[in-house]
Amino acid sequence: MHVSRICSDLVRIKSENPPGRTDGVIEYIQDFLAGIGVRSLVCGNGQGLENLVAQPAGTHMMLCGHVDVVPALADGWAKPPFSGTIEDGYVWGRGSTDMKGGCAAILSACKTLADNNEEIPATLVFVCDEETGGENGIRYLLSRNRILPCDCIIAEPTPVRHPSIGQKGLCRVSLEFAGVPAHGSLYPAVGVSAIMEAMSFLAYIKTLHDKDYPVDIHLQEIIAQSSGVLEQEFGITGISNVLKKLTFNPGVIRGGEKSNVVAQHCELDLEMRIPWGCSIADLLAGISAHAGTAAVTTDESFTPSVEDPRSPLVTITCAEVERVYGGTVFPIVQWAASDARHLRKCGFHVIEYGPGEISSLHAVNERTSIDSLEKAVMVYSGVMRRYARR
CATH class of the missing domain: 3.40.630.10 (Zn peptidases)
Known part of the structure; x- marks a missing residue:
């Protein structure tokens, strides 16, 4: 056959x-x-x-x-x-x-x-x-x-x-943000929005994409060659950043109770693809430090x-x-x-x-x-x- x-x-x-x-x-x-x-x-x-x-x-x-x-x-x-x-x-x-x-x-x-x-x-x-x-x-x-x-x-x-x-490595985390509810017409003077807390956290995550992670010269050469192949395969320019940088996707966000209530609760499911040279332990420590009072759960991580x-x-x-x-x-x-x-x-x-x-x-x-x-x-x-x- x-x-x-x-x-x-x-x-x-x-x-x-x-x-x-x-x-x-x-x-x-x-x-x-x-x-x-x-x-x-x-x-x-x-x-x-x-x-x-x-x-x-x-x-x-x-x-x-x-x-x-x-x-x-x-x-x-x-x-x-x-x-x-x-x-x-x-x-x-x-x-x-x-x-x-x-x-x-x-x-x-x-x-x-x-x-x-x-x-x-x-x-x-x-x-x-x-x-x-x-x-x-x-x-x-x-x-x-x-x-x-x-x-x-x-x-x-x-x-x-x-x-x-x-x-690349993989790290998936879930975060639960807690706010202080109030009448929506008084925000931001009154209340703490769990949704806005999540947005502030994502602003920090966005900065991680700009960081460089050093690797040895042999892996640098492989990454450079790989970038050329994948750029040609997909017709995407700047693919080297995808391989060298931390990339992230806030895939799911659930939050709020009603449009005129300051959100008391917000959940965020975040996936990150981890480049060579990046320590997942250090990454998670930084996430915890910038998550405020949010509860952080690591769902899955692979170097x-x-x-x-x-x-x-x-x-x-x-x-x-x-x-x-x-x-x-x-x-x-x-x-x-x-x-x-x-x-x-x-x-x-x-x-x-x-x-x-x-x-x-x-x-x-x-x-x-x-x-x-x-x-x-x-x-x-x-x-x-x-x-x-x-």
């Missing part, structure tokens, strides 16, 4: 997250693997949030993908979002790039080796909820020792000649991470990418988060490399080119063959 057909089949099995039900996709993958002689284990919460782990004998590495996708409304799509249409050199639909295309390429690469009676030297992992933080997915597997530290490629979409070896560009995982993958694509190949870092943060925290060596049209990720008319799928199969097959010889 051609990789484009596998991708199309996966797209047509809905697995939007939320709600995150993935049992249909996992059943397809388990049947596919069984068809090439690979046994697998399905595990999850028993209510549709299912993961799959396959560990052929003598595995030396891991290939990983998530099968959940972000929701899609039908409005504006040239092809229905769950049609899996194969047309004009693309597979169309939600998840074709993020990241059922990568999952399809993993499966097709394994079939390539199996058809040639070659060893599949990789643990295969397909998880259910990367899009909502991994509690029922990769973190579930890690907490139960279903997978153990090794070299890992996550099949997230990347620029074709540039595996991703690192991601920025990067894989050694000289490691076998990176050099082998780059060599295979160069074999398949030619041209100049080098690793980059990026600003987004993925399951890599959970794996690295547990001792895995992790990079991301996969097919897809990055500009369509999470967007209307998401699609992946058949050419990128075919070449990803070649890269994964080549990497596995090299690991089989190690």
Whole structure:
């Protein structure tokens, strides 16, 4: 079966997250693997949030993908979002790039080796909820020792000649501001607005984007190279600031009781992407100091991470990418988060490399080119063959 057909089949099995039900996709993958002689284990919460782990004998590495996708409304799509249409050199639909295309390429690469009676030297992992933080997915597997530290490629979409070896950190905090209610007509002479307290706090957060965080010369070079690649990929100027600076998003704010009452209560959910060189402990101390009387809760935090560009995982993958694509190949870092943060925290060596049209990720008319799928199969097959010889 051609990789484009596998991708199309996966797209047509809905697995939007939320709600995150993935049992249909996992059943397809388990049947596919069984068809090439690979046994697998399905595990999850028993209510549709299912993961799959396959560990052929003598595995030396891991290939990983998530099968959940972000929701899609039908409005504006040239092809229905769950049609899996194969047309004009693309597979169309939600998840074709993020990241059922990568999952399809993993499966097709394994079939390539199996058809040639070659060893599949990789643990295969397909998880259910990367899009909502991994509690029922990769973190579930890690907490139960279903997978153990090794070299890992996550099949997230990347620029074709540039595996991703690192991601910025992530910090999510919730704040509750308390005010003193009064008649709205008397504010600001009377009362304290919890909403305005939150606004004052956000003014401080905005200043953090202007700070510089020193890193060593080697990481500086990687960030500079990455900025050039990502600027070209997305057509965005000034991308270097996204990689070097702290970026923030006050994603949710809830507050106030009525338009003529000075707000007594305001809640703020804030997400920050943390650059290399920034201490999360110092960042949180500064937030507490500038939050006034607000209660501050840290919901989640992960330090920025990067894989050694000289490691076998990176050099082998780059060599295979160069074999398949030619041209100049080098690793980059990026600003987004993925399951890599959970794996690295547990001792895995992790990079991301996969097919897809990055500009369509999470967007209307998401699609992946058949050419990128075919070449990803070649890269994964080549990497596995090299690991089989190690």
